[in-house]
Amino acid sequence: MAEAKDFKFIGSRPVRPDGVDKVTGRAQFGADLNLPNMLYGRVLRSPHAHARIKRVDVSAALAMPGVYAAISGADFPGAKHGDIGGEGGGDVADVAKNVMARDKVLYHGHAVAAVAATSASLAEAALEAIEVEYDVLTPVLDLDAAMAADAPLVNENCFTKNLPEPAEKPSNIAAVMNLARGDVDEGFEQADVIVEGEYRIPMVHQGYIEPHACTATVNEAGQATVWTCTQGHFSLRSQTASVLDMGIADLKFIASEIGGGFGGKTVIYLEPLAVLLSKQSQRPVKMVMSREEVFRASGPAAGTHCRIRLGAKKDGTITAATAWLAYEAGAFEGAPMGPGAMCVFAPYDLENFRIEGFDVLVNKPKVAAYRAPGAPQAAHAMESALDELARELSMDPIDLRLVNAAQEGTQAAYGPKFPAIGLKECLEAAKVHPNYAKPVPEGAGRGVAVGFWFNAGMESSAEVHLNEDGTVQIIEGNPDIGGSRASMALMAAETLGVPYENIRVLVGDTEASGFSAVTGGSRTTFATGMAVIQACEDVIAQCKARAAATWGVDEDQVAWEDGQAVPVPGVNAELKPLSLADIMKNAARTGGPILGRASLNARGAGAGFSVNFGDLKVDDETGKVDVLSYTAVQDAGKAIHPAYVEGQMQGGAVQGLGWALNEEYVFDADGVLENPGFLDYRIPVASDMPMIDTQIIEVPNPSHPYGVRGVGETPLCAPLAVAANAVRDATGVRVTDLPLSPPKVLAALEGA
Amino acid sequence: MSKLHVTTSINGDPVEFLTAPEQTLVDVLREQLDLTGTKEGCSTGDCGACSVLVDGRLVCACLVLAAEAEGAEITTIEGIATADGLHPIQEKFLEHAALQCGICTPGYIVATKALLEKHPEPDEETIRYWLAGNLCRCTGYDKIVRAVQDAATTLAHEA
Numbered sequence: 001m002a003e004a005k006d007f008k009f010i011g012s013r014p015v016r017p018d019g020v021d022k023v024t025g026r027a028q029f030g031a032d033l034n035l036p037n038m039l040y041g042r043v044l045r046s047p048h049a050h051a052r053i054k055r056v057d058v059s060a061a062l063a064m065p066g067v068y069a070a071i072s073g074a075d076f077p078g079a080k081h082g083d084i085g086g087e088g089g090g091d092v093a094d095v096a097k098n099v100m101a102r103d104k105v106l107y108h109g110h111a112v113a114a115v116a117a118t119s120a121s122l123a124e125a126a127l128e129a130i131e132v133e134y135d136v137l138t139p140v141l142d143l144d145a146a147m148a149a150d151a152p153l154v155n156e157n158c159f160t161k162n163l164p165e166p167a168e169k170p171s172n173i174a175a176v177m178n179l180a181r182g183d184v185d186e187g188f189e190q191a192d193v194i195v196e197g198e199y200r201i202p203m204v205h206q207g208y209i210e211p212h213a214c215t216a217t218v219n220e221a222g223q224a225t226v227w228t229c230t231q232g233h234f235s236l237r238s239q240t241a242s243v244l245d246m247g248i249a250d251l252k253f254i255a256s257e258i259g260g261g262f263g264g265k266t267v268i269y270l271e272p273l274a275v276l277l278s279k280q281s282q283r284p285v286k287m288v289m290s291r292e293e294v295f296r297a298s299g300p301a302a303g304t305h306c307r308i309r310l311g312a313k314k315d316g317t318i319t320a321a322t323a324w325l326a327y328e329a330g331a332f333e334g335a336p337m338g339p340g341a342m343c344v345f346a347p348y349d350l351e352n353f354r355i356e357g358f359d360v361l362v363n364k365p366k367v368a369a370y371r372a373p374g375a376p377q378a379a380h381a382m383e384s385a386l387d388e389l390a391r392e393l394s395m396d397p398i399d400l401r402l403v404n405a406a407q408e409g410t411q412a413a414y415g416p417k418f419p420a421i422g423l424k425e426c427l428e429a430a431k432v433h434p435n436y437a438k439p440v441p442e443g444a445g446r447g448v449a450v451g452f453w454f455n456a457g458m459e460s461s462a463e464v465h466l467n468e469d470g471t472v473q474i475i476e477g478n479p480d481i482g483g484s485r486a487s488m489a490l491m492a493a494e495t496l497g498v499p500y501e502n503i504r505v506l507v508g509d510t511e512a513s514g515f516s517a518v519t520g521g522s523r524t525t526f527a528t529g530m531a532v533i534q535a536c537e538d539v540i541a542q543c544k545a546r547a548a549a550t551w552g553v554d555e556d557q558v559a560w561e562d563g564q565a566v567p568v569p570g571v572n573a574e575l576k577p578l579s580l581a582d583i584m585k586n587a588a589r590t591g592g593p594i595l596g597r598a599s600l601n602a603r604g605a606g607a608g609f610s611v612n613f614g615d616l617k618v619d620d621e622t623g624k625v626d627v628l629s630y631t632a633v634q635d636a637g638k639a640i641h642p643a644y645v646e647g648q649m650q651g652g653a654v655q656g657l658g659w660a661l662n663e664e665y666v667f668d669a670d671g672v673l674e675n676p677g678f679l680d681y682r683i684p685v686a687s688d689m690p691m692i693d694t695q696i697i698e699v700p701n702p703s704h705p706y707g708v709r710g711v712g713e714t715p716l717c718a719p720l721a722v723a724a725n726a727v728r729d730a731t732g733v734r735v736t737d738l739p740l741s742p743p744k745v746l747a748a749l750e751g752a
Numbered sequence: 753m754s755k756l757h758v759t760t761s762i763n764g765d766p767v768e769f770l771t772a773p774e775q776t777l778v779d780v781l782r783e784q785l786d787l788t789g790t791k792e793g794c795s796t797g798d799c800g801a802c803s804v805l806v807d808g809r810l811v812c813a814c815l816v817l818a819a820e821a822e823g824a825e826i827t828t829i830e831g832i833a834t835a836d837g838l839h840p841i842q843e844k845f846l847e848h849a850a851l852q853c854g855i856c857t858p859g860y861i862v863a864t865k866a867l868l869e870k871h872p873e874p875d876e877e878t879i880r881y882w883l884a885g886n887l888c889r890c891t892g893y894d895k896i897v898r899a900v901q902d903a904a905t906t907l908a909h910e911a
Contacts, residue, residue, distance in 0.1 A: 013849065015846045015847065016846070016849070018854075019846040019851075020838065020842075020846070022851055022854035022857050023838065023842040023845050023851070023854075023857055023858075024789065024829065024830070024832070024833050024838070024842065025787075025788070025789015025790070025828070025829035025830050025858045026789065027854055028788070029788075029791065029855055031782075031788075031791075031792065032782075032788035034783065034786065034788075121772070207889050208853075208855075208889055209791075209793040209799055209853075209855045209856050209887055209888070209889055210791070210793060210853070210855040211792075211793065257853075257854065257855075258853060259791070259793075259853050259854070259855025259856075260852075260853045260855060260889050260890060261853075262889070291793065291795060291796065291798075481852070481853055482852035482853060482890060483849065483852060641849075643848070643849035643895070644849055644852070646849075646894075646895075647849055647890070647891055647892075647895060650891060650892035650893075650894045650895065651852065651891050651892040652892075653892055654891075654892035654893065655889065655892070677794065677796055677798060678793075678794050678796070678798035678799050679796065679798045683887060683889060684893075685883075685884040685885075685886075685887065686879070686880040686881075686883045686884050686886070686888075686893040686896070687877075687880040687881045687883075687884040688884075689892065689893050691876075691894050691897070692892050692894045
């Protein structure tokens with residue numbers, strides 16, 4: 001399908017359907033629900049990064065007046081194994097132990113017990129009455145040290161997966177991964193130039209502004225209702241059911257509006273605790289994390305240590321490439337080394353490469369997805385190495401990438417052949433962009449980098465109901481994290497041929513909408529959008545049948561044009577078109593209400609590529625790096641609502657610049673996070689940033705009716721290396737480790 | 753300790769409430785008065801999601817004790833739109849797609865109102881420094897700054 005066509009609604013920029021509620025304070029977010037008779041839940045967290053729990057006694061807390069429930073690991077069902085599902089996956093037993101420690105605490109802030117009381121202050125006082133005895137163990141905090149053969153073990157039962165021979169001894173390396181093609185040694189022999197680099201990035205946090213929050217109420221029949229801010233209420237429901245050994249039908253999950261997630265709100269933390277506390281107290285229980293708890297005990301992004309080696313001919317053709325990529329998993333296995341390894345060379349057409357990935361346990365919080373999980377760190381390494389290669393070859397960095405760029409038909413490093421993709425188009429657009437032609441300001445440097453993310457499809461459902469007056473109600477199951485209701489309504493308007501303003505979109509709870517996977521993987525506009533389009537096509541088919549019945553003609557005598565049933569050309573020309581309003585006025589007589597539906601497992605999510613460049617200035621007295629200008633070019637396939645596509649590109653750029661320049665988890669020698677707040681974990685503020693220029697490229701995705709590719713995650717992949725390469729350009733010094741904070745940059749300048 | 757009785761004005765309405773001495777204004781607004789449009793992102797004055805006006809001054813409601821509301825005039829996000837409709841700042845945030853998740857938006861709108869009352873024709877730098885106390889993790893700030901610029905122009909024309 002997907003050839004260029006004229007659209008009536010798609011590509012316009014209307015106000016989002018949920019907009020008014022979000023600018024007036026009406027929209028209900030995770031912590032905004034208060035119920036009658038509600039209790040406040042609080043969590044007791046480990047003061048140690050690694051310790052054996054000898055005893056937990058909640059009885060004194062429970063005896064306090066006003067305290068109605070107190071739980072610890074002993075109140076959870078026994079360990080059950082199996083994949084938890086959801087975006088990050090992982091073992092049920094691990095997720096269960098992450099939400100509440102059992103025999104061991106594995107990071108500072110790990111949940112050990114929880115209480116529910118009539119006020120938050122009483123709940124906090126009750127935490128102090130809980131007795132816990134620990135046997136403190138040596139924490140494993142450094143990624144390289146954790147990989148050493150004689151390292152203390154985070155988990156004595158962890159044996160490295162995917163080795164050629166089964167591991168004999170336990171290790172902190174939970175799994176390895178290898179990808180290879182061709183003959184790397186031969187490739188390096190053919191090279192005229194070889195560059196190597198080694199790069200380190202500490203853990204960072206997604207930094208969503210809304211802390212995790214949920215309210216649960218369990219009735220006397222054991223049926224639970226949970227309101228929570230999440231990227232996927234179906235996924236959180238099944239995770240909670242697994243961890244608590246409950247039936248899915250006994251859990252109803254209602255997604256509130258969500259105040260940012262970026263991957264971090266795809267996993268359970270508070271939900272099973274609130275359900276257990278409510279079950280014990282038979283009262284609603286509200287739980288809200290403090291900002292400090294969010295930093296200490298939700299799921300940051302993996303810290304990494306990467307090595308890249310590239311060989312190339314004088315004309316820039318890469319003859320061999322190797323990548324060694326180690327990712328911190330935190331306390332439980334499941335670092336995104338798989339996607340990192342699959343992404344690292346994906347933008348390039350390589351004959352000879354070898355990639356090794358490592359999933360490494362450390363006594364830090366269990367990592368969660370963060371916008372293209374694993375890819376930004378790998379791209380930082382690869383794109384930094386490519387920058388050095390361009391310098392060695394005296395080539396323009398965009399030209400070097402053009403020489404090697406993957407295109408339609410290229411076999412991706414991770415396996416499949418690419419269908420139509422837009423990398424070359426993005427590179428060519430960046431090359432002729434007016435901002436690229438501008439001279440680099442005095443004292444600044446320019447960095448260029450490419451970003452890539454696979455994008456996901458997965459399962460989605462949608463229903464389209466026609467109201468009595470012919471207006472349209474969409475029901476789908478993906479929390480709207482950045483304007484997806486607007487995209488759904490635009491695609492429905494286009495398909496049905498009715499005005500955008502006639503369409504409303506409900507994000508239904510787990511009882512009101514069909515199953516949908518998480519709002520993640522840049523999948524919602526692509527996959528759920530496809531379900532909405534198909535549900536609209538179902539409505540059109542039914543409307544044509546109703547028109548045929550009304551007119552007394554065969555269904556094949558009816559066509560659909562501009563939101564109306566019309567007679568096919570040439571016959572019955574006297575019949576007046578029937579609008580949705582006309583059809584609904586007569587619906588009771590032609591068969592009753594009209595609702596269309598679709599459910600699918602979407603295949604063919606088109607890969608997303610971007611090219612970013614920016615001019616950054618380094619203050620040589622302080623080492624502070626300022627962003628002077630920044631340009632993001634990205635292939636969106638087809639931008640349904642261009643303003644929200646630009647928003648993804650701009651937001652990703654700034655988030656990535658924060659990662660590159662400021663952000664890092666700072667742990668002390670005992671594994672205690674020293675900067676668990678926005679004052680010391682400093683994300684970019686408005687005065688740090690310039691305007692972010694964007695250019696949307698549209699190379700339609702052949703697998704989507706309107707050509708859509710996901711756009712949410714790719715924007716975070718390029719900025720890390722853009723910043724690193726710009727600092728290299730400005731100073732002549734390659735700072736290999738992030739963040740490019742003033743002390744680190746200054747030290748590098750002084751060492752040069 | 754017994755609770756304190758506070759008499760105040762919120763969005764023009766006379767309001768009385770009881771508060772513990774250590775309770776913050778954001779806590780009373782959200783948990784007692786059901787004014788949940790004011791959001792809480794950090795409780796330490798770093799994110800600005802709880803921005804409100806106290807006697808016309810922009811503050812973080814998490815850094816104000818509820819007892820300090822005594823005798824004050826407080827404006828929250830619920831008091832920005834009027835019976836005539838949305839405030840131009842709210843309209844411009846919608847037109848410019850200056851929100852993605854929307855959790856920071858109430859704070860931005862209150863902060864922008866304070867900014868434009870003090871600086872009706874702010875340049876980009878003034879906007880960026882005035883709004884530096886409000887964190888947005890989604891937009892990268894570009895569309896927020898443009899919405900504020902456009903709102904300033906609109907309000908100047910209306911004036």
